[in-house]
Amino acid sequence: MSRRMGRATGSFGSGVRGAIGLGRSLDDAFYDDLLEVLITADCGVATSERLVAALRERARAEHIRDAGAAVAALHAEMLAMLEQRDRALHLDAFPSVVLVVGVNGSGKTTTVGKMAYRLREEGRTPIIAAADTYRAAAIDQMRIWADRAESEFVAHQPGGDPGAVAYDAVQAAIARRADCVLVDTAGRLHTKANLMAELAKVRRVVQRIIPEAPHETLLVLDATTGMNAGNQARAFHEVLQLTGLVVTKLDGTARAGTVIAIEEELGVPVKLVGLGEDIDDLNVFDPEAYLDALFGVEGEEEAVSPGEPGAGA
Ligand SMILES: Nc1nc2c(ncn2[C@@H]2O[C@H](COP(=O)(O)OP(=O)(O)OP(=O)(O)O)[C@@H](O)[C@H]2O)c(=O)[nH]1
Ligand SMILES: [Mg+2]
Structure with missing residues (x-):
């Protein structure tokens, strides 16, 4: 994961370490630059400010004098923050229901597959459950993924009621003793109240069979979205009480910091990350690999290769 993300963090050179420069002294300019680097990486203004303030405090208390040690301390700080979260998928109930939601094109269908x-x-x-009933193509796309994944598939006609598809899939799971139901839903803008209400209805319908369901409600976020991902996450969380985030397309972006900002703001953990278009390109979120990519630890190995600009700060 860090290798693929490392490749992608090119827009701030070799990550935080490369962008900030480690040979300098710990003055106000250092902290200002560090704040800017974190904000540029989409860590969010509030989270970045909090992290830099905590680092200042720690540097004073622990008599940290050089930038290298300070960046190492920041890395440790962020790792501790990320490791606090429970990132497990809770699919112990039989059957467990996973509702997968998000804006158009974020990677829901791919993620379900x-x-x-x-x-x-x-x-x-x-x-x-192919509960994206808006387009025939969406049902076909989901069916292809289901075949690849050798998984059972429940669909209705295009234009059908998404709640009814989810309901049938849960019934089928109970009848066939399948142990989980993955519900793909149509992409929708988080600002469209009627479409958001439709998702709430899908959830209510499923709850008629299993009151605790859905056991996971996952919002799929495209990592290249940048800070608008925060608005999406807030809106979906309000309607559905998300249990986790899936960040897709992390193989193609420098905007990896978003993850931290959203997690911190909503308290909803990133559980999975998409790192490509292939069937095995879905990983559990690994904070250490993520931070290595963000900080540019990979960049060190590659530092000898020519044409790796350390620019960006
Ligand atoms: N590089 C990369 N591409 C991805 C990833 N996840 C999804 N994609 C691509 O993103 C595009 C959209 O993916 P879908 O899974 O169809 O997205 P969706 O959210 O279901 O889209 P709608 O149903 O139209 O809202 C496809 O071309 C996928 O191959 C990822 O992790 N990395
Ligand atoms: Mg889809």
Whole structure:
């Protein structure tokens, strides 16, 4: 993960370490630059300010004098913050229901396909519900993924009621003793109240069969969205009480910091990350690999290769 993200963090050179320069002294300019680097990486203004203030405090208390040691302390600070969160998928109920939501094109259908594949690899028996009924193509796309993942598939006609598809899939899971139901939903703008209400209805319908469901409600965020991801996350969280985030397309962006900002603001952990378009390109979120990419630890190995600009700060 850090290798692929490392490649992608090119817009701030070799990550935070490269952008900030480690040979300098710890003055106000250092902290200002560090704040700017974090904000540029989309860590969010509030989170970045809090992190830099905590680092200042720590540097004073621990008599940290050089930038290298300060950046190492920041890395440790952020790791501790990220490791606090419970990132496990809670799919112990039989059947467990996973509702997958997000704006158009964020990677929901792909993520459902990859998740089904992962679950199959773990010896589980997922059923995929094609509850994006808006386009025939969406149903076909989901069916292709279900075949690839060797998973069962429940769909209705295009234009049908998404709640009814989810309901049937849960019934099918119970009847066939499948152990989880993955519900793909249509992309929708978080600002469209009627479409958000439709998602709430899908959830209510499922709850008629299993009151605790959905056991996971995952918002799929495209990492290249940048800070607007925060607005999306807030809106979906308000309607659905998200249990986790999936950040896709982390293989193609420098905007990896978003993850931290959203997690911190909403208290909803990133559980999975998409690192490509293949079926096995879905990973659990690994804070250490993520920070290595953000800080540019990978950049060190590659530092000898020519044409790696340390620019960006
Ligand atoms: N590079 C990369 N591409 C991805 C990733 N996840 C999804 N994609 C691509 O993003 C595009 C959209 O993915 P979909 O899964 O169709 O997105 P969606 O959210 O279901 O889209 P709608 O149903 O139209 O809202 C596809 O071309 C995917 O191959 C990822 O982790 N990395
Ligand atoms: Mg889709």
